[in-house]
Every structure is written in C-alpha cells, then in structure tokens.
Amino acid sequence: MVALRMRRAAVALGALVVLYGIAAELGRGRLPDRIWMGSHYVDNIQLLPTWRSLAEEGAFLLESDILASSVAVSTRRVLAGLLLGSLVGILLGLATGWAWRLEALADPWVTFFRFTPALALLPLFVTWFGYGELSKVLLIASSVAVVTLLGAHHGVRTVPRAYIDAATSLGAGRSLLFRRVVLPFALPHIFASVRVATGLAWVTIVVAELIDAKMPSLGYLLALSGAYPRVPTMLIALATVGALVLAFDLVLLLIHARSTRWMRRTA
C-alpha cells in the first residue's frame, strides 16, 4: 500500500521535472528576455532557466560556499528563535491552561500578539534592537511563542474529563495530576503547534532577511539575485528555503511519532 503511494508520488514529481524542463526549453525563444529594472533594461534573462543552467548555477553556488553559508546563517537564526520561543511559549501555555487566573492575566498580551502579524513587529524590533541577529531572533521567538502558547494551552484545556476524574478518584493531587495526566495528554497538541510555528518561523526569517542588508543569509541571497537579476540563483534559493522547511517539518514529525508511540492512530 505504501509502496504504491510512493510510486505514484515519484511519478507525479517526475512528471513535474519533465514538464518544467519542457517549459524552460519552450520559453527559451518565446519568453521576454529583457527586464525593466526600474531605471534600465537588463538583457539575457532566462525567466525559466533550463535544468542545465540551474545545475550549473547550483554547482557554482555550492563550490563558492555561498549557498552553504547562507543556509547556515538562516538555519541558525530559525533554530535559535524556535528554541527560545517554544520554551517560553510552552511554559506559558501550560501555566495559563492550568491556572485560570494566570490565563486571565496573560490574555490581553496573548490576544494582542496573536493578531499582530509577526512581520509588523519587525520595524519596532529593529528600532529597539538594531539591525542584526538579536532583532531577527527575537522576532521569530515572539511569533513562535504565541503559536506554541496557544497549542500548549489548548492541550491542557482539552484533557477529557474522564481522565481527570479517574485520576482524582485514585487520589492524585494537583501536582501528580498535572505531571502524569495533563502533560502527557497535551504533548501531541504541543508538537502540532511547534510544527506550525516552524513554518511560520521560516516565513518570518526570509522576509526579515529580505529587509536586512547583510550577507550571508538566504533572504539576502534572494534579494541580491532579484536585484541583478540572476534568475537561476533566485530559483535555487527559493528551492533551498522550501527544502529546509520540509526538512524541519519531517524531523519534527519523526520526533512527534516517536514520543507519542502510545497514541492510537486516527484515520
């Protein structure tokens, strides 16, 4: 069953590769090859670079270490922001889910951050913390914290009454109830929110880096390749971001699956 699915997936992806190649070849003669860059024209642009030119460009980027260092920088920022944000968010989410007084106190904050797009805070953070690592990491951390807070909160709040009653009847005090009943139950919800937060983190970092002006980073690579323009680089940068998003998601999925082996698989 799984083998069939994988075969079909391979077919679909293979078809995509082929279709793109065809489109690129067809486009070579027909698509416009000069672009207006606001003040001048640039010639010899391949809007749909062939697989060949993409491969060559990719090789160049890898050899010259540009891609690797960009990936390293961006990944580092995302990881830092994710770790910081998840820690804060999960702790706060668990606390507010468990103690309703804390929740009432934290609610104005949470609601505000929840409806503020993370990117809107970027200028503020830049004003306060300057351009550079801190403002970016903090920006990611704040949006991750909001998402994970909501996830942890939800996880605590949706523990079925049956488990709580059973545990209380067996004599569990608040502490034991939280540690051995609520927390394990909330774990899958927390993981799901971390996955969502990761996607959000990548979106945020790319834009934050597009705005900032320092090499190396994936965002800046993207901006630079847009300024020349150098299309193959741009597409490779886009693909790299996509690949990183996927990779992070997969890793999280694996961790989730391992730590919730006790869960019944739903459809």
Add this chain to the structure above:
Amino acid sequence: MTAPLLEAQGVGYTYPGTTPTRALEGLNLAVNDGEFLALLGPVGCGKTTLLRMFAGFLRPTQGTVRCAGATIDGPGWQKGYVLQEESIFPWMTVRENLEFGLLAKGADPAARRAASDELIRLIGLSAFEGTYPKELSAGMSKMVEVARVLATDPSILLLDEPFGALDSQTRARLQDALSRLWEQRRKTVLFVTHDAEEALYLADRIVVLTQRPGRIKAQFAVQIPRPRSFETRFSPEFVALKRQVLEATAA
C-alpha cells in the same frame, strides 16, 4: 444492625442551565457494609448523577450524601470510582496504570510492583503488563480500570455501567470476573446498570429507579446463592426474579 456505609437522604439534584433538569428528587438510599447493590434504571434516570455524588464530584442540591457517617465533600481513593467512559490512561502501560493509585499514595516502587503483580495475575493479563492500552481490547481495558481502583484497597467501589459498551460475550465474561474478584476481596459495591440480568447476576440487592426525576420505584433482595455461574442464569429462582424485576422496571 450496623450503620450503612453509604447513605443518601432526601437527595435531589437539578442540573443548571437554560432549562433546569431535575435529575433526582427526594431519594433515600442506604448501602450496607459489604453489600453489592445494583442500581437499575432506564437511560437518563439519574443513576450516574447519584453515583457521581457518592464519588464526590457533585454536591446534591437537596439533601445529603454520607459516607461512614460523614458528609461526602470530594473524591478520594477510599471510594474507588470506575467511569462509564473509557478512562484508562493511554500513555501509560497496563502496569503503570495499575500502579497509579499507589503512586498517588506515595508508596515506594517495591510496594507498587508487588501490588501490580498481584492484580495483573488476578485479571489474567500477565502477558500484557508492558503493553499500551491501544493494543488492548475494550474488555481488557475495562478490567484494567477495575483492577486499577482495587490497587489502593478502597472499602467502597462505585461502578458506572462499566460493561455497557461491550458485546454480550465479553460482558458475561467480565461479570464473572468481577463476581469472583468481589468474592475474594469483599467490598461495598454500588453498581449502576440498565441491564436487569446483569443486576441479578451480580448483586445482593437491586434498587429500581424511575424515569427522570429519579426516585426509588422498587427494591428486590437477591437471595440466589453464591458463587453464581452460567447455570445460575437459567435456574428457576433466577428466572422468576428476573420476571419480577423486568415487570417492575416496565411499570
């Protein structure tokens, strides 16, 4: 005549809401020490409400519920409560589930292990001690839940239609298992069910409740000798009593 262990006096309960529902009204019930009492009634007659009051999760809106003479003010391990819904902790193995009550009591690992060993043997799940509930059948899960409340050795057991969701064969098997368990470790049991035959098979006394608002409609003393078995279900006394009980519930 010793004082009853569990007592409800003039108990009434009304569920709040836009249309308040009177679940129980003017109920008087006494459960004697060491007695197996079955509460029989149709769906929605307030039996779960009454049980939850005894378990300490609800406070009556009228009257009092007492345990060993003192008013009940909250849940505790002395009143082992098995819910109708599935409440076995899926993130713990069978053994961990069984040991939970003792963990709450602060027992050391050795004592917990000894107790869970015995219980596992008692319910015949030795092969499953390290498995997670997702691999157990519904019947096995329920048995674990019952054994779980036995671990802390409470004097009272409150069971809310524990076998309701199971098929008839499993139900019969588990009724036997419960019966044998009870004969080995005498406890005071309040057992809620809507199945007359189950009530007759397990209990010493049956109390029949009316439709909502629940009041006592009839009582029966079940004097069929123990241990009861498959054959008991067809004995003339059993059948005669069953007829009486069914007539009472239908009335």
Add this chain to the structure above:
Amino acid sequence: MKRAIHQRSLLWLASLAALVGAYTVVANQVRRPDLLPTTQDIVQTFAALVVRGNAQSAGDPHHEHHQHHERSSDQVDTLVQQGVTLQDALAVSTARVLFGLAVGLPLGILVGVLLGWSRRTDDYLHPVYVLVRSVPPLALITYIMLWLGHSEAHRLIPIVYAVATTSVIPTYHAVRDVAAPYLVAARSLGARGRLLVTKVLLPAASPTVLGGLRYAVPIAWMTAVGAEMLMAENGIGNLLVGGGMWSSRMQTRSDPAVIIAGVITLAAAGWAMDAGARLLRARLTRWVR
C-alpha cells in the same frame, strides 16, 4: 460560576491597565522618544494620523492640534503632508486581504476537495502540494516581480497563494475524514452527483472548512503586511516602514510611535476579522453538536 467570570474580566482589565500604566511610567522615565514613545505621544500620533491631516490650512482646528505636538517626528510630518491617514492605509490593506481571501479560499478549497475525494488523486498530487506550500509566499515575491514588474498583481499574488495553500489542509481533512462516513451512508442510500455534493458533502465539511478560515485570515494579514513592507506605496505595512523598502530606501527614519499606532491598528483589524470568521462559522453551522 458567575463569580468566576466576574473575577476573570476583572483580572483581564487589571492586566491591561497595568500594562498601559507600566509602559507609561517606563517610557516617561526613560525619556527616549526615539525608542519608547510615551503613551501621550502614541495617542497624539493616532490623532494626527486619523484626522485628515492638511498642514496647509491655517486656523484649522486640526492644524492647531498638530502644532501642539510635543515632538514632531519626520515621519508623522511627511505622512500628514502626503495626506496619508491611518484609516486609508487600513482600508487599502483590508482590501488586499479581502481580495486574497476571496480568490485564495475557493482555490484552496478546490484543491483540498480534489485531494480528499479520491485516494488516487491524493497519492499523485499531495507530494506536489507539499512541495508548493513549502516555499514561503513572500519569498516568491522576488520571482514574481521579474514576470510582472511593480504592479498590484505582484503584491496580491503572494496573498492569494498563502491563503490557498493554508486552506487546502482543513478542507482535505474535512472531506477525507469528517465527511467520509456520511458520504458512504448517502451513497448506499443511492445519492449521487449534485445531491451528494450539495446536501451531504458541503454541510458535512463546512464546520472544519470554516474553522480553517480562522487560520487563513491571520496568514492573509501577515502576507499582506509583508508584501506592503517590501514593495508597496500604500497600506499599513508601508506605513510601518515609512516607505517601500525596495522602491525607495527608507528616507525618513521610522517613528516608533507610528509603528506602535500601526501595530495596534493591525491587531484590532485582525481581531475584528477573526471575530467575523467565528461568527460566520457559528451562523452557518448552527447544527453542530
């Protein structure tokens, strides 16, 4: 129970008041209006930006108010001079968001239905979807610009794309898992075609799909604001950075009071839309248990 709700609202208000109070105290102590504008600054900025600022008309009561500004920041002045108001910017951004939702939602729902309906299509297309949604929409903006140049389209496309990719999964889940048993029952009763879709699939899937709407709205806002910050001449995102980042490098340094005012406005708008989405869901699916 009522007492708990009472207490809760009190705590909520107390927290909010404490927040504003603490901020006011800190901002006044720190005395760095370029970093932490005082509460008064923020309020005045709001006033300056909401009122139709026209610096030319003397004797105008609004002009008076503007003159009483404790500190006149470059950005506020520039904005007032250009006749930019907060509500205009909000209107533009909201229009973009609504457009994105209007086009993106049907697209996403369509794809979601396709994927959820047939296992076969799912096997083939799901990997493609996963690849497509992995690329952040705003990153695409650089590529789209090459094709379309500076145009409204190249700001709107990422929003549509973001909304569409976000609404696929809830729809997929709704069709495949939630509606499936009802579809099976309906089919064995002989229903097919139009009846099946309108009377079974749509109602069964709608709670989950409408729930997904609540995710799509903040994503739409995020993308719209980001697109505006990167390359637009209007809208709140643009307001926040004092001018399109790429179209013209920040001439005027962003005034934090403007940013805070803008952020508060955004939060309010986002909350309002979310409330609307919740209301819509409740209204349309009153039958949900």
